[in-house]
Amino acid sequence: MEPSALSVPQLVDRAVRNGIAVVPGSAVIDESGWDFRVVHCRDEHGREWILRSPRRTQVVAPAAAEDRLLRLLRNLLPTRIPEWHIHTPEFTAYPRLPGTAAGTEDPRSLRYHWAVDPIGPAAQYLGPLARVLTSLHALPPATAGLRGTTPDQPRERIARQLHKIQTTLGLPPGRRAHWSHWLENDYGWPTTTVPVHGDVHPGHTLISHEPGGAVRLTGLLDWTNARVDDPATDFVDLYHAGGPAVLDTLLTAYRQHGGTIRKGMRDHIVELGDFLWVRIALLGLHTDRPHLVATARTRLHELGTPP
Known part of the structure; x- marks a missing residue:
């Protein structure tokens, strides 16, 4: 059986323990992704964050590769891409990019x-x-x-x-x-x-x-x-x-x-x-x-x- 993604409270707790001062009650879950559970939240400075956790073990290794790729592609493409601040096999956090x-x-x-x-x-x-x-x-x-x-x-x-x-x-x-x-x-x-x-x-x-x-x-x-x-x-x-x-x-x-x-x-x-x-x-x-x-x-x- 596939392990389940971290719950919303667990994701918020990981963020707080990594120095992101999440505003209580600001977390909103997004279950639309096939590979990751995603939570949108806000810190005490008004900055919006994306927190995510893998739904399947098969995406853990690709996520680590994604972390490396984003670092390499930064400033090479004519648009903005995510800038991950925290990444572990279970948890990723990065500032939300502007736009919808x-x-x-x-x-x-x-x-x-x-x-x-x-x-x-x-x-x-x-x-x-x-x-x-x-x-x-x-x-x-x-x-x-x-x-x-x-x-x-x-x-x-x-x-x-x-x-x-x-x-x-x-x-x-x-x-x-x-x-x-x-x-x-x-x-x-x-x-x-x-x-x-x-x-x-x-x-x-x-x-x-x-x-x-x-x-x-x-x-x-x-x-x-x-x-x-x-x-x-x-x-x-x-x-x-x-x-x-x-x-x-x-x-x-x-x-x-x-x-x-x-x-x-x-x-x-x-x-x-x-x-x-x-x-x-x-x-x-x-x-x-x-x-x-x-x-x-x-x-x-x-x-x-x-x-």
């Missing part, structure tokens, strides 16, 4: 509710985000403290996931054949791998509302899944959250900022977006969260049989 999440995910349906029109005339969101991704993808893996991987490894990982989902839950008719063909065809697959954030969705992007109605990107959160991988990885969740219009706007801005869009990359992102439901189903099975499995199975059947 660009959207939230419904925990049952896994559909996103945007707090901003991401492609509206007042949105200075996808362009700056594309600039961040371009800067990140251009970094040598060693600069980010990440081990290199080969372009074949993302495909090999998906092949393993496809085999596992077929043997555990099965797939709708035609889906396995479609994805098997996708794996066998070189079209759209990466020829190089780069440092990626690995979890770029609206809930991890912070925005501010400026005078006159403008919306501005202010930060990028939660680097636990950062690794060297297919650059397409960093477009999948935005496509999932906002559909083709958001994806096309983001890709256009990415190219304008100097990002490389390989042949077939857009089609590949769409395939990865559909395959996301396989990953969610497997996560639900692995972490004993049947609602994730049920939602993923429903969405897989909604995809239907490919033409």
